[in-house]
Structures are given as structure tokens and as C-alpha cells.
Amino acid sequence: MAEILFSSWGGEVVDNRSKEGQDLEPVNTVELPEYFRQDEAVKALMGWYGLVIRDPETDIVDLSRVYMKEIQEKSCGKCFLCRIGTRVMAEILERICSGQGKSQDLGILTRLAESIQESSKCNIGQSGPIPILHALEHFAADFEAAINDKKVVPAGTYHSKLTAPCMDACPIHLDIPTYVECIKEGRFQDSLDVIREKLPLPGVVGRVCVRPCEEHCRRMNLDAPISIKFLKRFVADYELSKGKEPKFAIKPSAKTGKVAVVGAGPGGATCAYHLTRMGHEVTVYERFDEPGGMSAMGIPDYRLPRTILREEVDRIERMGATFNYESSVGKDVKLSQLEADNDAVFIAIGSQLGTTMGVEGEEENYDGYISGVQYLLDINQGRDPYPAGKKVVVVGGGNVAIDCVRCSFRVDKPDVNLVYRRTKNEMPADDVEIHDAEEEKVNFHYLTHPVKILAEAGKVVGLRCVRMELGEPDESGRRRPVPVEGSEFVIDCDIVVPAIGQTQDLSLLEGREDVKTTRWKTIVADEKTKQTDQPKIFSAGDCETGPGALITACAGGRTAAYSIDKMINGESLEYTEDDNFDTFFKKVKVFDQAEDLGFLGGRERKELEMLDPDTRKFTNDEVEQGYSIQEAMIEADRCLRCYRVATVKV
Amino acid sequence: MVTLTIDGKEVTVPQGTTILEAAKGVDIKIPTLCYHERLNPIGSCRMCVVEIEGFTHPMAACTTPVEDGIEVTTNSERLTRIRQDSLKLILVNHPLDCPICDKGGECLLQDLVYDHGIDQVEYTAAKIERDSSYATPLIRYWPDRCIMCLRCVTACQEIKGIGAISIKGDGYGAQVVVVDQDKCQSCGECLQVCPTGALTADLSRYKGRTWLLERVPTTCTYCGCGCQLELNVQNDRVIAVTTQDGVGVNQGSLCVKGRFGYEFINSDERLTTPLIRKNGELQEAGWDEALSLVAEKFSAIKAEFGGGAIGGLTSARCTNEDNYLFQKFMRAAVGTNNVDHCARL
Ligand SMILES: Cc1cc2nc3c(=O)[nH]c(=O)nc-3n(C[C@H](O)[C@H](O)[C@H](O)COP(=O)(O)OP(=O)(O)OC[C@H]3O[C@@H](n4cnc5c(N)ncnc54)[C@H](O)[C@@H]3O)c2cc1C
Ligand code: SF4
Ligand code: SF4
Ligand code: SF4
Ligand code: SF4
Ligand code: SF4
Ligand code: FES
Numbered sequence: 001m002a003e004i005l006f007s008s009w010g011g012e013v014v015d016n017r018s019k020e021g022q023d024l025e026p027v028n029t030v031e032l033p034e035y036f037r038q039d040e041a042v043k044a045l046m047g048w049y050g051l052v053i054r055d056p057e058t059d060i061v062d063l064s065r066v067y068m069k070e071i072q073e074k075s076c077g078k079c080f081l082c083r084i085g086t087r088v089m090a091e092i093l094e095r096i097c098s099g100q101g102k103s104q105d106l107g108i109l110t111r112l113a114e115s116i117q118e119s120s121k122c123n124i125g126q127s128g129p130i131p132i133l134h135a136l137e138h139f140a141a142d143f144e145a146a147i148n149d150k151k152v153v154p155a156g157t158y159h160s161k162l163t164a165p166c167m168d169a170c171p172i173h174l175d176i177p178t179y180v181e182c183i184k185e186g187r188f189q190d191s192l193d194v195i196r197e198k199l200p201l202p203g204v205v206g207r208v209c210v211r212p213c214e215e216h217c218r219r220m221n222l223d224a225p226i227s228i229k230f231l232k233r234f235v236a237d238y239e240l241s242k243g244k245e246p247k248f249a250i251k252p253s254a255k256t257g258k259v260a261v262v263g264a265g266p267g268g269a270t271c272a273y274h275l276t277r278m279g280h281e282v283t284v285y286e287r288f289d290e291p292g293g294m295s296a297m298g299i300p301d302y303r304l305p306r307t308i309l310r311e312e313v314d315r316i317e318r319m320g321a322t323f324n325y326e327s328s329v330g331k332d333v334k335l336s337q338l339e340a341d342n343d344a345v346f347i348a349i350g351s352q353l354g355t356t357m358g359v360e361g362e363e364e365n366y367d368g369y370i371s372g373v374q375y376l377l378d379i380n381q382g383r384d385p386y387p388a389g390k391k392v393v394v395v396g397g398g399n400v401a402i403d404c405v406r407c408s409f410r411v412d413k414p415d416v417n418l419v420y421r422r423t424k425n426e427m428p429a430d431d432v433e434i435h436d437a438e439e440e441k442v443n444f445h446y447l448t449h450p451v452k453i454l455a456e457a458g459k460v461v462g463l464r465c466v467r468m469e470l471g472e473p474d475e476s477g478r479r480r481p482v483p484v485e486g487s488e489f490v491i492d493c494d495i496v497v498p499a500i501g502q503t504q505d506l507s508l509l510e511g512r513e514d515v516k517t518t519r520w521k522t523i524v525a526d527e528k529t530k531q532t533d534q535p536k537i538f539s540a541g542d543c544e545t546g547p548g549a550l551i552t553a554c555a556g557g558r559t560a561a562y563s564i565d566k567m568i569n570g571e572s573l574e575y576t577e578d579d580n581f582d583t584f585f586k587k588v589k590v591f592d593q594a595e596d597l598g599f600l601g602g603r604e605r606k607e608l609e610m611l612d613p614d615t616r617k618f619t620n621d622e623v624e625q626g627y628s629i630q631e632a633m634i635e636a637d638r639c640l641r642c643y644r645v646a647t648v649k650v
Numbered sequence: 651m652v653t654l655t656i657d658g659k660e661v662t663v664p665q666g667t668t669i670l671e672a673a674k675g676v677d678i679k680i681p682t683l684c685y686h687e688r689l690n691p692i693g694s695c696r697m698c699v700v701e702i703e704g705f706t707h708p709m710a711a712c713t714t715p716v717e718d719g720i721e722v723t724t725n726s727e728r729l730t731r732i733r734q735d736s737l738k739l740i741l742v743n744h745p746l747d748c749p750i751c752d753k754g755g756e757c758l759l760q761d762l763v764y765d766h767g768i769d770q771v772e773y774t775a776a777k778i779e780r781d782s783s784y785a786t787p788l789i790r791y792w793p794d795r796c797i798m799c800l801r802c803v804t805a806c807q808e809i810k811g812i813g814a815i816s817i818k819g820d821g822y823g824a825q826v827v828v829v830d831q832d833k834c835q836s837c838g839e840c841l842q843v844c845p846t847g848a849l850t851a852d853l854s855r856y857k858g859r860t861w862l863l864e865r866v867p868t869t870c871t872y873c874g875c876g877c878q879l880e881l882n883v884q885n886d887r888v889i890a891v892t893t894q895d896g897v898g899v900n901q902g903s904l905c906v907k908g909r910f911g912y913e914f915i916n917s918d919e920r921l922t923t924p925l926i927r928k929n930g931e932l933q934e935a936g937w938d939e940a941l942s943l944v945a946e947k948f949s950a951i952k953a954e955f956g957g958g959a960i961g962g963l964t965s966a967r968c969t970n971e972d973n974y975l976f977q978k979f980m981r982a983a984v985g986t987n988n989v990d991h992c993a994r995l
Contacts, residue, residue: 073820088773088774121730393825596706
């Protein structure tokens with residue numbers, strides 16, 4: 001990597017300006033990407049944490065001008081110092097760059113920067129002046145020269161972006177600080193509008209999202225993250241309880257066309273929503289008789305009532321999209337036909353087949369051996385998958401496995417076991433889910449691995465297992481489990497449910513070569529445009545990423561919708577500014593777990609009321625009870641509004 | 651309960667109390683501008699910043715709940731600089747309107763600028779043309795006087811549950827705007843909470859200086875709620891209606907009638923004596939003459955047709971006592987049960 005000339009990122013100053021060769025100090029606080037996009041090398045960065053300069057030609061005064069202008073434009077106007085103060089600062093910098101600086105300007109800049117930084121209401125004002133203070137301290141000579149020379153400072157080329165730790169971590173980049181603030185101010189409909197700008201399924205995602213945003217919430221450094229997910233659910237439920245039909249503004253693109261969407265899961269539904277909003281004629285093909293994909297067939301009702309899901313998808317239908325249920329692409333209609341009839345096809349068929357464990361007895365198709373996905377599908381459609389069975393063993397440590405065990409109680413299986421080969425610490429399932437399953441009294445068998453399914457007269461009677469211990473870490477960083485010799489034992493059971501993974505049924509492609517697939521049987525699409533090698537075909541969601549999360553599928557569906565719109569309008573599918581910043585922020589981290597905020601914390605996160613574990617486990621009633629208006633507003637008030645701006649010089 | 655110290659004084663308050671409220675309890679005055687007792691803390695002015703031992707950032711006392719054992723300082727060089735900067739920035743392009751501002755003399759901004767001895771402002775910014783339209787013609791919005799404390803927006807949303815106004819625009823361009831004209835009920839809640847002359851009652855414009863007014867507390871006569879209000883009187887004319895926060899059943903709120911429906915009091919068209927129709931023309935008469943005439947006619951009707959031929963209709967603008975006496979009179983003296991009241995709807 002090219003050397004860094006100066007960095008004050010994170011308050012750690014590295015000044016290589018007068019150093020050479022071995023004396024050059026490394027920068028540990030940030031990794032500045034070499035390129036912003038293919039043809040644009042990154043010369044410098046100014047942002048919430050400081051200043052990083054690589055190219056000695058960077059004009060610090062001009063960079064400060066552009067950055068400060070951006071801060072002022074992003075200031076919301078809700079507190080005095082930031083609203084007016086950053087304007088005063090921006091105008092001074094503008095004046096200096098136009099050759100009309102005054103001697104008192106630098107003093108005023110420093111004083112204002114300090115006051116704004118110390119007392120603004122949110123992070124725009126609190127972080128905005130930080131790099132300016134660094135610049136004024138370490139590059140005073142440059143500013144003085146600009147004032148004294150009275151020459152116009154030539155303007156460079158920059159890219160700027162507003163982000164926030166939570167927003168950056170959210171795959172669909174929901175504007176979390178704003179939708180949370182709307183709740184705090186009691187403007188629930190406005191909050192929903194902000195969410196729906198990107199996501200048509202707030203009630204669904206507000207219940208079951210894996211919430212990477214909360215893991216990147218800056219409030220965590222003070223006490224506990226904001227309950228971002230449940231606040232989303234709150235506004236969705238509020239609207240529903242008022243019986244309001246949302247108004248979706250349809251803004252047709254210059255040119256509109258016809259698009260087929262394969263699969264009515266979260267990915268397909270989100271894509272259909274955005275395309276419909278842009279005025280395109282959308283037809284969704286879904287093989288089942290109801291929408292939602294894995295969120296309907298996989299996720300149980302006690303976590304996500306299907307009425308919520310159905311209503312949110314039906315709204316997309318009422319907006320104007322056509323949904324053809326019980327229409328399987330590949331069987332009822334050929335993909336090639338859809339291609340011929342439409343301007344583009346979006347494939348979001350999910351990852352719907354269970355994978356096998358590879359243990360003895362699995363191929364025999366004993367009664368009582370049911371894949372996790374099938375097991376949940378049956379239960380979700382109101383069937384007991386195997387009424388004769390009472391003792392269940394589920395194998396796996398992910399969310400699907402937890403859903404299988406918790407669902408078992410709800411179809412009257414009294415004895416429910418989970419077998420996982422590592423310990424609770426390594427379990428990929430959500431901690432909350434594990435906790436809820438523990439409360440419902442699932443028997444957890446950790447460090448246990450299946451070896452053989454035992455059967456009598458074609459029926460499962462037990463699962464032979466072996467004890468494991470943790471050895472050396474593998475490539476995922478988790479310690480690899482190894483069998484303990486001679487430790488085999490049998491768990492008596494009549495149902496064995498492998499829930500260790502899923503794979504994709506790509507038969508609709510009929511082996512065609514123009515749509516590439518990987519060896520894990522996922523469809524290959526461009527990471528940022530979701531276009532496959534066949535320009536008319538786009539794909540996202542689980543079938544493109546492998547089994548993943550709902551919000552990732554929604555994000556992919558949205559991206560694909562915008563790409564398809566561009567294609568129909570004859571625009572190139574070049575990466576956007578947002579795409580480039582996405583890549584940029586993978587290196588220049590927006591969230592710093594070690595940040596010391598300097599504020600008083602201690603405001604408890606409001607948790608949801610839950611149904612009692614001993615009764616809830618036998619019903620399909622929703623376990624988590626949503627926030628009341630008051631609770632939601634108090635929780636929203638904890639948000640620190642961590643907006644921040646980065647300006648990149650190229 | 652939580653115990654903390656503020657400027658060295660020990661205070662014990664319930665969990666959830668803000669630092670500002672805790673300070674009030676021990677008579678420590680922290681300057682505030684956007685804070686209003688009837689509203690959730692807004693946090694826009696940053697005048698109330700305080701320092702807490704061990705934390706690098708000053709924090710707003712109005713929005714920060716207390717924690718056990720914290721040591722709060724409400725005054726320091728740094729805090730004074732911040733407060734002064736906050737005020738100085740507000741004064742950038744603030745018009746020199748005080749001589750003609752209806753709020754002059756009881757404007758919180760005036761008071762704070764005075765308290766902080768701000769005699770010059772070294773900050774400048776280009777002036778922005780702003781939209782002065784407002785949700786109701788009864789209230790005038792002066793965008794250049796507006797400090798964007800957001801009390802008005804918050805009151806309309808929180809107290810009235812209406813949300814007719816909001817803020818729009820970015821940075822220095824942000825201002826209070828009407829989002830839903832039709833929703834506005836012209837209640838004047840926004841006007842009541844505005845700490846400056848950015849919102850004024852248009853009926854009262856230039857009619858009297860605040861320090862020359864007499865404020866007469868009274869009860870609104872329009873309906874049975876009985877809201878408490880003050881008639882602002884100058885030279886025997888009512889020129890405005892104001893309220894005291896936290897007083898009466900209305901706690902400072904009014905509706906459009908109570909707040910703006912006072913012009914009839916000094917109206918030239920108002921009747922000041924009874925009128926009797928003589929020779930086809932209404933002519934002024936004395937009370938004795940008028941009442942005798944009514945008594946005479948009533949007696950005649952009663953004699954001919956019985957008491958049931960007479961009915962009485964009274965008004966919500968009378969007190970309960972008046973209304974009681976009225977029905978008693980109708981029943982006992984006139985001899986009829988035909989009594990009704992306009993608020994019985
Ligand atoms: C049990 C379980 C629990 C989960 N829990 C969570 C959770 O709590 N949080 C979370 O974020 N994620 C969870 N997930 C993952 C999440 O459900 C998926 O990531 C998400 O549904 C993927 O969306 P998708 O649109 O890509 O595919 P899917 O949801 O799988 O939808 C694909 C749709 O395409 C249809 N289809 C398939 N083939 C065809 C065809 N040939 N023709 C027509 N239609 C077709 C399918 O019927 C289905 O409706 C869970 C998954 C499972 C299995
Ligand atoms: S962006 Fe934050 S700091 Fe700036 S005016 Fe709004 S609330 Fe204040
Ligand atoms: S405190 Fe609010 S803005 Fe900050 S990261 Fe958390 S949710 Fe986002
Ligand atoms: S008059 Fe009442 S309803 Fe109208 S904007 Fe003001 S507070 Fe809101
Ligand atoms: S109009 Fe008054 S209350 Fe509203 S923001 Fe302006 S100064 Fe504050
Ligand atoms: S202010 Fe309005 S509500 Fe209150 S008493 Fe008067 S008329 Fe009735
Ligand atoms: S009074 Fe606390 S920020 Fe205004």
C-alpha cells in the first residue's frame with residue numbers, strides 16, 4: 001500500500017511529512033483503500049474520526065471547505081450550534097478558498113469548532129468539526145498561507161457521503177437514525193415512510209431480522225444497543241391497528257417495461273415492490289399458494305404470524321403487481337418463456353432443500369426421518385409431520401434447528417432434544433432464540449455428533465451419537481470439534497430432524513450455461529448490480545448468496561429492481577456512488593467498538609413482554625408482545641443519532 | 651432514589667429525574683431556552699449544558715437523566731463559552747425588531763442575551779430569504795425572529811396531537827413550515843409556548859407593549875370546560891388573551907374561541923342596554939322598564955295558556971349557579987318544566 005503522509009484518525013497522530021524510508025510510521029487506526037473506484041485513486045479522507053492524507057498534493061484547505069459544506073448540508077437544523085455554527089464555518093472556509101480570507105478567521109474557526117463539537121445534540125455536530133480541528137492544528141501553515149496569499153484555491157474532485165454505524169451495517173441501509181427519531185417525536189407514519197423508501201416488509205423484518213444494525217449500534221458503548229428491530233415492528237403494528245391503508249407513491253420511470261419475478265419470498269416481494277413503484281409491469285410466479293418463501297414456510301407463526309406477512313405482500317399486489325400463485329417456473333412455465341415475454345427476469349427462488357448429515361441410515365427413508373425444512377413446512381401448513389412420533393431429536397446449531405425444536409412442542413411432542421457438535425458459545429443461532437428455547441425446556445446435547453440412525457421395521461427408534469471435544473481452531477476461527485473415542489451412546493427417539501443446512505433447487509435453469517452457478521449450487525450474479533452473465537436475468541436472495549437472512553434477500557431484491565430499471569431505460573449498470581462507498585466503508589469502519597463516547601450512559605433498553613414459557617410452548621400465539629406507544633417513544637429517545645460524514649479526495 | 655451532587659450540593663431524587671429537574675429542587679438555576687415544562691425535553695438550544703465528572707463531553711441537563719453518584723458542574727469557563735456561542739449564533743441575522751416586537755419585554759431570548767452580556771457578535775452568515783406562511787391566519791410567523799427552538803412544533807404534536815407544523819430544510823436553511831394546513835385548529839398552543847416574538851397573535855399586532863398591559867385572570871365563558879385565561883387589558887380594551895402554564899383545568903391550553911374570540915368585548919355593535927320595540931323600531935330602554943315588560947307579558951301568557959306555554963333556554967356561557975337559579979325560577983315562579991340548555995347536545 002502507498003505510504004500515508006499524515007493521519008489523525010481516531011485521535012492517533014501519525015505525521016510522516018518529514019520522514020523517509022525506515023522512519024515512516026505505520027497507521028494503525030484506519031486502512032485507507034487505494035482506490036475509490038477503478039480509475040480513481042484515494043488521495044485523502046476527511047471524516048468523523050479525523051484526517052488521513054496519502055497524496056502530498058492534497059490541498060487541505062480545499063478539502064476542509066468541501067467537507068464543511070457537506071456537514072452544513074447534512075445538519076438537520078434541530079440544534080442551534082450545528083445549524084448555524086457549521087454554516088458560519090462553511091462560509092469562512094469558502095471565503096478563504098476564494099482568496100478573501102481574514103486574519104481573524106482561523107481563531108473564529110477554532111472557537112466555533114470546539115463549541116459545536118462539545119455541545120451539539122447529535123453526532124453530525126459532535127463529529128463534524130473534529131477533522132477541521134485536526135487540520136487547523138497540524139496544517140496551520142497551509143491555512144495561513146491561503147489567507148495571506150489571497151489567491152483562489154483550485155477546487156479538487158471529491159466524493160462525500162452521510163452514513164451511521166447502524167445504517168452502514170444494515171444490508172439494505174435503512175435510514176435508522178431518522179426512522180427512530182420520528183418515533184421519538186411521535187410521528188409514526190413518517191417513520192414508516194422512511195422505512196418503506198427501501199423496505200416494503202416492516203412488520204416482517206421488525207419481528208425476525210437478524211439485526212446486524214444492533215450489533216453495530218454505538219449506544220452499545222454506553223449501555224445497550226437501541227432496539228432497532230422492535231421499533232420497526234412497532235410502527236408497522238401501529239398502522240395496522242389503526243386500520244390504515246398505506247399510500248404508496250408510484251413514480252414511473254421515463255421508460256417502463258415488463259418484468260417477471262420468480263419466487264414470492266422476501267427477495268422477490270421486495271423487488272416487485274420497487275419495480276411497481278417505478279411503474280413497471282410486474283408478474284410474480286410462486287410455486288406455493290402463498291407468499292413469503294422461507295419466512296412463511298420456515299419461520300414459525302409464534303415468531304411471525306402469517307397474517308402480518310400476508311398483509312404486507314398483499315399490499316404490493318394492491319399497488320399493481322400481479323401474483324401468480326401455484327405457478328412453478330420450470331414446470332408450469334419455462335424460464336425461456338418468461339425471458340421471451342419480458343424485458344427482464346428476476347430469480348429469487350431461495351434455498352429450499354434440506355441438506356443431509358452424511359450419517360449411516362440416512363438414505364433409507366425411515367418413517368420419522370424428516371428434513372428440517374420439510375418438518376417446518378408441514379407444521380406451518382398446520383400438519384403434524386409424523387403423528388406417530390413423540391420423541392424428537394433435531395441436529396444442528398442454527399436458527400432453523402432452534403425453530404424445529406421450538407415448533408415440536410407446538411405439535412405436541414413432549415420430549416424434544418437438540419444435538420450440536422460444539423458448545424453453546426459457538427452456536428450460530430441467535431442468542432435470544434437459544435434463550436427462549438431453554439426457557440421452553442428443550443434438552444440441549446452439546447459436543448455431540450450423530451453417527452447412525454437406528455431403525456426397526458422401517459421406523460426410527462434412536463440416534464447413535466458420539467461425544468466431541470474442541471480441538472484446534474479451523475478457518476472460521478472456531479475450534480474444530482473432534483470425536484472422543486469410545487464415547488458413543490444412543491438417544492432414544494422416534495423422529496430425527498437434520499437441520500444442518502439448505503441447498504438450492506436450480507432445476508428451472510435446465511442446465512443452461514449462460515447463467516453461471518457455483519459449486520455450492522448458487523447462482524452467480526454481480527455483487528452490486530445482481531445481474532447474471534445473461535444480461536436479462538438478475539438474481540438475489542438465498543439462491544444467490546446461499547442460505548442467509550431475510551434482510552439480505554430484501555436488499556438484493558431492491559438492488560436488482562434498480563438495475564432492471566436502469567437496463568430498461570438504456571442506462572449502463574455502472575456502480576453507483578453508494579456502491580463505491582459501500583466498498584470503501586468495508587475498510588474504513590463506520591463503527592468502532594472501542595470508541596469512548598464521553599457521555600453518561602445507564603439508560604436501560606426496553607425489552608418486550610413475553611408470553612409465559614410454560615404455556616406459550618404449546619400454542620402458536622406470538623411469543624413477543626410489541627411495544628406500547630409510550631415504551632416505543634422512550635426507547636427511541638435513547639438513540640444518539642450517530643450520523644457522520646466522510647469526504648474522499650480522489 | 652438516586653443521589654448525586656450538583657455544584658457540590660447533594661441531591662436525592664427519584665430514578666428517571668433529569669439533571670435539570672434535580673437542580674431546580676435545590677435552587678440551582680441552569681439557563682434554558684428550548685425547555686418547556688409541558689413538553690418532553692427538546693434539546694435544541696444547548697443552553698443547559700453541564701459537565702459531569704469523568705465524562706469528557708458536556709451534556710444537556712434537560713435531556714439527561716441522573717445517575718447515582720455523579721458529580722455535576724453547572725458553571726465553568728467552557729460552559730459559559732458554549733452558552734455564549736449558542737446565543738451569538740442565534741443573533742446572527744436576528745432582526746433588530748425588539749422595538750416593534752410584540753414579545754419585547756417578556757422575550758426569553760432578550761433575557762438570556764442580557765444575562766450573558768452579549769454585546770457583540772463576531773460570527774456572520776449570508777442571510778436567507780424565508781417563507782413566512784403559517785398554518786392559521788390568526789397567527790403571524792416571523793421567520794427571521796424564529797430561533798428554531800422547536801417548542802411550537804413539539805407542542806402541536808405532543809399537546810394537541812395534531813402535527814400541523816414541522817421543520818423543513820437542511821442546516822441553516824431549516825425552518826418551521828406548515829405541513830398540513832387543514833389540520834390546524836387555530837388553537838394557538840404554538841403561539842403560547844413560543845419563547846420569542848416569532849409567533850404573534852395577529853389580532854394584537856402593535857396594540858400594546860407587554861409592560862403596559864394589565865393581565866386580568868378570568869374564566870373563559872364560551873363553554874362548560876371553564877378554562878382559565880388572562881385578558882390582556884390596556885386602556886380598558888382587551889387586546890390579547892394569554893394563559894399561565896399549569897393553571898386551571900386547561901393547564902395553559904385554550905381552543906380557538908377562548909384564545910382569539912375576544913373582540914366582541916369592545917365591539918361597537920355590542921348591546922349595552924336592553925332594547926324595546928316601540929312603533930316598529932327597537933329603542934334603548936332601562937332594565938326596570940324591560941324587565942317589567944317581560945314580566946307583564948309572561949303573566950298574561952301564563953294566565954291565558956298556563957305555565958306550560960312558556961319555555962326557557964339558557965346558555966353554556968352562564969355559570970352553574972346562574973343555570974341552577976334559572977331552572978329554579980322557571981319551575982317555581984313561571985311554573986314550567988320546559989327548560990333547556992345549549993350545551994346539552
Ligand atoms: C426455519 C428458518 C428460519 C429462519 N429464520 C430467519 C430469521 O429469524 N431471520 C432472518 O432474517 N432469516 C431467517 N431465515 C432465513 C430467511 O427466511 C431467508 O434468508 C429468506 O427467506 C430468503 O429469501 P428469498 O426471497 O431469497 O428466498 P425464499 O424465502 O426461500 O423464497 C423463495 C420463494 O421462491 C419460491 N420458488 C422456489 N422455486 C420456485 C420456482 N421454480 N418457481 C416458482 N417459485 C419458486 C419458493 O416457493 C419461495 O416462496 C430462516 C430460514 C429458515 C429456513
Ligand atoms: S444534525 Fe445533529 S447536531 Fe446538527 S442540527 Fe441536527 S441535531 Fe443538531
Ligand atoms: S444510537 Fe441510534 S444512530 Fe447510533 S448506531 Fe444506535 S441506532 Fe444508530
Ligand atoms: S394553532 Fe394549534 S393546531 Fe395550529 S399549528 Fe399551532 S398548535 Fe398546531
Ligand atoms: S416559532 Fe417560536 S416556538 Fe417555534 S421554533 Fe420559532 S422561536 Fe421556537
Ligand atoms: S377555551 Fe375553548 S374549551 Fe376552554 S372554556 Fe373556552 S371555549 Fe371552552
Ligand atoms: S434547555 Fe436543554 S437543550 Fe435547550
